[in-house]
Amino acid sequence: MTIEIRSAPHIKGPKSVEQIMRHVVWSLLPVCAFYVFQYGLSALASMVVVTLSCLATERWMVRTGTQAGDISDWSAVITGLLLALSLPPGFPLWMGAVAGCVAIALGKALFGGIGFNVFNPALVGRAFVQAAFPQAIATYTPSFLPGRFHEMIPTSMTPPLMRPESVVAWLEAKQLDALAGATPLAKWKFEGILANADELLTSLSGHMAVGPSPVLILACGAYLAFRRFMDWRIPAAILGSAGLTAWLLFALSPERFPNPFFMLFSGGLILGAVYMATDMATSPVTPKGMWVYGALIGLLTVIIRYYSGLPEGVMYAILLGNALSPLIEKITQPTPFGKSALARLGHAKRGASYPLHPGYISREEAHAVTPKKRFLPNKPKKAQKEPRE
Amino acid sequence: MKLLSYFRGEAFQRGVHPPSCKLTAATKIRRLPFPAKVVVPLAQHIGKLPHPIVKVGQEVVRGEPIARSDDWLSVPHHAPVTGVVEFIGLRPSARGPWIESIVIRAHPGATQEDLWGQPRDFSGASGGDILQAIWDTGMVGLGGAAFPTHAKLTVPKQAKVHTLVVNGCECEPYLTCDHRVMVEQADDLVVGIRYAMRATGAVRAIVGIEDNKPDARAAIRAAIERAGKAPGGVPEGEIHAELVPTKYPQGSEKMLVMALFGVEIPAGGLPVSLGMVVNNVGTLAALGRLLPAGRGLTERVVTVTGPGVARPGDYIVPLGTPIRHVLEHAGAPGIDARQIILGGPMMGQSAASLDVPVTKGVSGVLVMRGEDLASREGLRTYPCIKCAECVESCPMGLNPSQLGMLAAKREYDLMGAHYHLGECFECGCCSYVCPSNIPLVQQFRVAKQILREKAIAAK
Numbered sequence: 058m059t060i061e062i063r064s065a066p067h068i069k070g071p072k073s074v075e076q077i078m079r080h081v082v083w084s085l086l087p088v089c090a091f092y093v094f095q096y097g098l099s100a101l102a103s104m105v106v107v108t109l110s111c112l113a114t115e116r117w118m119v120r121t122g123t124q125a126g127d128i129s130d131w132s133a134v135i136t137g138l139l140l141a142l143s144l145p146p147g148f149p150l151w152m153g154a155v156a157g158c159v160a161i162a163l164g165k166a167l168f169g170g171i172g173f174n175v176f177n178p179a180l181v182g183r184a185f186v187q188a189a190f191p192q193a194i195a196t197y198t199p200s201f202l203p204g205r206f207h208e209m210i211p212t213s214m215t216p217p218l219m220r221p222e223s224v225v226a227w228l229e230a231k232q233l234d235a236l237a238g239a240t241p242l243a244k245w246k247f248e249g250i251l252a253n254a255d256e257l258l259t260s261l262s263g264h265m266a267v268g269p270s271p272v273l274i275l276a277c278g279a280y281l282a283f284r285r286f287m288d289w290r291i292p293a294a295i296l297g298s299a300g301l302t303a304w305l306l307f308a309l310s311p312e313r314f315p316n317p318f319f320m321l322f323s324g325g326l327i328l329g330a331v332y333m334a335t336d337m338a339t340s341p342v343t344p345k346g347m348w349v350y351g352a353l354i355g356l357l358t359v360i361i362r363y364y365s366g367l368p369e370g371v372m373y374a375i376l377l378g379n380a381l382s383p384l385i386e387k388i389t390q391p392t393p394f395g396k397s398a399l400a401r402l403g404h405a406k407r408g409a410s411y412p413l414h415p416g417y418i419s420r421e422e423a424h425a426v427t428p429k430k431r432f433l434p435n436k437p438k439k440a441q442k443e444p445r446e
Numbered sequence: 447m448k449l450l451s452y453f454r455g456e457a458f459q460r461g462v463h464p465p466s467c468k469l470t471a472a473t474k475i476r477r478l479p480f481p482a483k484v485v486v487p488l489a490q491h492i493g494k495l496p497h498p499i500v501k502v503g504q505e506v507v508r509g510e511p512i513a514r515s516d517d518w519l520s521v522p523h524h525a526p527v528t529g530v531v532e533f534i535g536l537r538p539s540a541r542g543p544w545i546e547s548i549v550i551r552a553h554p555g556a557t558q559e560d561l562w563g564q565p566r567d568f569s570g571a572s573g574g575d576i577l578q579a580i581w582d583t584g585m586v587g588l589g590g591a592a593f594p595t596h597a598k599l600t601v602p603k604q605a606k607v608h609t610l611v612v613n614g615c616e617c618e619p620y621l622t623c624d625h626r627v628m629v630e631q632a633d634d635l636v637v638g639i640r641y642a643m644r645a646t647g648a649v650r651a652i653v654g655i656e657d658n659k660p661d662a663r664a665a666i667r668a669a670i671e672r673a674g675k676a677p678g679g680v681p682e683g684e685i686h687a688e689l690v691p692t693k694y695p696q697g698s699e700k701m702l703v704m705a706l707f708g709v710e711i712p713a714g715g716l717p718v719s720l721g722m723v724v725n726n727v728g729t730l731a732a733l734g735r736l737l738p739a740g741r742g743l744t745e746r747v748v749t750v751t752g753p754g755v756a757r758p759g760d761y762i763v764p765l766g767t768p769i770r771h772v773l774e775h776a777g778a779p780g781i782d783a784r785q786i787i788l789g790g791p792m793m794g795q796s797a798a799s800l801d802v803p804v805t806k807g808v809s810g811v812l813v814m815r816g817e818d819l820a821s822r823e824g825l826r827t828y829p830c831i832k833c834a835e836c837v838e839s840c841p842m843g844l845n846p847s848q849l850g851m852l853a854a855k856r857e858y859d860l861m862g863a864h865y866h867l868g869e870c871f872e873c874g875c876c877s878y879v880c881p882s883n884i885p886l887v888q889q890f891r892v893a894k895q896i897l898r899e900k901a902i903a904a905k
Contacts, residue, residue: 065872
C-alpha cells in the first residue's frame with residue numbers, strides 16, 4: 058500500500074483554464090454565426106483562415122519551446138475568432154493569416170504564452186495589420202448583400218502578397234452605392250451622417266456595414282458573466298464611462314457630437330468592452346482596479362473617436378489600458394480583512410447583526426429597541442497589544 | 447450572488463462553497479474499543495512540551511496524569527487506557543518526524559470507565575479556580591488548532607470580556623463531529639459554556655451554527671430550556687443559538703464574529719479586543735463533562751469518513767489510538783487507501799503512516815482512494831491567467847494572485863511587507879478555486895515559514 062502525502066487543500070474546485078476558455082469560445086459562436094449570416098461566405102472564410110493561422114502559430118511556438126500552454130487550452134481559438142470579428146469581412150485572406158500569425162507570435166508567444174501576455178493578442182494582430190494594410194482594413198462592404206452565400210467578396214481572394222483590388226466596380230455591378238458600405242462611425246466622421254438606432258442594433262433594415270451584432274454580444278457576455286467566466290465590472294465600467302463622457306459632450310454641444318447611444322452601439326465598442334478588454338491576463342485582478350481600468354478605456358475611446366483622425370478608437374484605448382493595467386493593479390490592492398477604516402473605528406457593518414454592546418442580549422430585542430443605532434463596542438483601548446502573560 | 451449577500455448584510459465577504467459531503471451527519475456517535483497499544487505524543491498542542499512523570503514498566507489507570515506541564519502555554523496529558531507503560535521515546539508523528547511519545551500497552555479487558563478523578567463542586571469557585579481546573583484537564587481546542595483552552599479563556603488584565611462566542615460552524619466538508627456533539631451532548635455543552643462564561647466573566651454566550659445544521663440549534667435550544675428549569679439554572683437570554691450562512695471558512699473565528707456581529711476583528715488583534723472570546727463546541731462540551739468530575743481529557747470524538755470507508759461515522763476514540771486501529775474498526779479496507787487526511791479536506795494534513803496516533807487536535811480521519819484523487823491527478827498547472835478567482839474568494843481580502851507570483855520569484859520579504867502575507871490563515875480557498883491549479887496556499891506556507899525563520903535568526 059502506498060500513501061501519498063500532499064499539502065492541503067486536498068479537494069479542488071470545478072474550474073479549469075480549459076473550461077473557462079471553452080466557455081468563452083462557445084459564447085462567441087452565436088456572435089460568429091450571425092456575422093456569417095450578415096456577410097456570407099467571405100466572413101466564414103475569414104474566420105476559418107484567421108483561427109487556423111492562430112492555432113498553427115501557437116502549435117509551432119509551443120513546439121519551439123517559446124511559450125507555455127498549448128492549443129488544447131482553447132485560448133488561441135478565442136484570439137482567432139475575436140481577430141476575425143474585428144476585421145472587415147472582405148479582408149484579404151492572406152492578410153488575415155498574417156494578422157493571426159502576428160497576434161500569437163508577437164502578442165503572446167514572445168511574452169511567454171498564456172497568462173504572460175501584456176497586450177490582448179487579437180488586438181496586437183489587428184494593430185499590426187492596421188499599420189501594414191491601411192487600405193484593406195478600411196474597406197468595408199455592405200451587409201446583407203444579395204447572393205452573399207454564393208460568391209465571396211472579391212477582395213477576400215486577393216493572391217498572397219498582392220494588394221486588394223477596389224470593390225467599387227463590383228458593388229456598382231450590384232447597383233449599390235460604393236459608399237453604402239461605409240461603417241457607421243466612418244459615415245459620421247467623414248460625412249456627418251448619424252445612423253439610426255435600429256440600423257445599429259439589428260442592421261437588418263439596410264446594407265450598412267455594421268460589425269458583429271451588439272445585442273448578441275451583450276447577451277453572450279451576460280451569459281459569461283452569469284457563469285462567472287468573465288468579470289462584469291470591466292464591461293460595466295467601460296460602457297458606463299464611455300456613455301457618460303459621450304453624454305457630457307452631447308449635452309455641451311448637440312450639433313457637434315453624436316448622441317451617447319450612437320457612441321455606445323456603433324463600431325467595436327461593445328465587442329471590445331465585452332470580449333477584448335476582459336481578457337483576463339491583460340486586465341487587473343483587483344476589483345477596484347477593474348473599475349479604474351474600464352473607466353479609463355471608456356474615456357480614451359471617446360476621446361480618440363472624437364478628436365483623432367481615426368474613426369475608431371476602441372483598439373488603441375484597450376491597448377493603452379492593457380499597458381497601464383500592472384500600474385493600476387499596484388495602486389488598487391485590496392484592503393485586507395481587519396485593516397479597513399471600518400475595522401479601525403470598530404464600527405459594526407450593515408444593520409443585520411448582533412449589537413456588540415452586551416446590554417442588548419438578543420438580535421430581536423436589539424432591533425426592536427434601537428433599530429437604526431450603530432453601536433460602538435465598549436472595547437478597552439489597546440487591549441490587544443497587551444502581552445498575553 | 448455576491449451583491450445579494452452584501453445587501454442581506456450577513457456573513458463575511460468572499461469565501462467558497464465546496465461540496466459538503468457530510469456523509470455521517472445523521473449517524474450516532476459510537477465508541478471504539480481499545481487498541482492493544484496507545485501512543486501518546488507529548489507534542490499535541492501549540493506551546494511548550496510537557497514532560498513525562500511515569501516510568502517504563504509503571505502501571506497506569508485510565509485518566510491518571512502521565513505528563514505534566516510547567517510552562518503556562520502547555521497542558522498535562524492523561525493515560526487514555528489502563529495498562530503498563532511500555533516505552534518512552536521516539537515514535538512517528540503525523541507530520542513525518544519521529545517525536546517523543548509515551549507508549550502504553552492496554553490491559554486486555556480494561557474498562558473504558560475513567561478510574562481517576564476527584565469530583566469537584568464549583569459553586570463558589572472564582573474564575574481563576576476554574577481556569578486552573580481547566581488547565582488540569584489537559585484541554586486544548588478540539589476544533590483542530592489545539593491551542594490550550596485555559597490560555598484562550600484567560601482574559602488579559604486590561605481587557606474586559608462580555609461575550610463568549612461558541613463556534614459550532616464546522617465548515618470543513620466531510621466533518622460532522624461537532625455537529626453530532628451539538629445534537630447528542632447539548633446538555634454537556636451548556637454546562638461547559640457556563641463554566642467558560644464564569645472563567646472569562648462574559649455575560650452572554652452565542653453559539654454560531656451554520657444553517658445546514660438546524661437540528662443542532664434545536665438540540666441546543668432544548669438543552670438551554672432544560673437548564674433554565676433546573677434550580678439555579680441558566681437565566682433566560684444568557685445563552686443563544688444562532689444560525690449563520692453556510693460558507694467556507696465560516697469556522698474561522700474572525701469570519702464567525704463578522705457573521706454574528708458585523709465587525710472585523712482588527713488585523714493582528716484577537717477577538718478579546720472587541721470583548722469576545724471564541725471557543726469550539728467540542729471543547730466546551732468536553733469541558734462540561736470533565737470539569738465537575740475532575741477528570742482529564744482521555745478521548746475525543748473523531749469523524750472517520752471519506753469514500754474509502756465502509757462504515758463511516760463519528761467515533762469516540764481514546765487519544766493515542768493508532769489510525770490503523772481506527773480504520774480497521776470503521777471498515778476501511780487498507781489496501782486501496784491512497785491518502786489519509788487528519789482533519790478536513792481543506793485544511794487537514796496528510797498522515798505519513800498508519801501508525802500515527804489520534805491526538806487531541808485530530809477532528810477527522812478522511813480516507814481517499816485512488817479514484818477519488820483521480821480528478822486531481824491529471825490536472826495541469828498553467829501560468830496564472832489572472833482570472834481573479836482567488837481575489838474573489840480570499841476571506842482575508844488578500845491578493846493571492848500577486849502573492850503567488852512573488853512566491854514563485856522567492857520575494858518573501860516583499861510578500862510579508864507589502865502584500866499582507868501575515869494575515870493569511872491558510873484556509874486554502876485560493877488553491878481550491880485556482881483554475882490554473884497553482885499551489886497557492888502551499889507556497890504561502892513555505893513563505894510564512896521562511897519569514898518566521900528569518901525573524902528568529904534576526905533576533
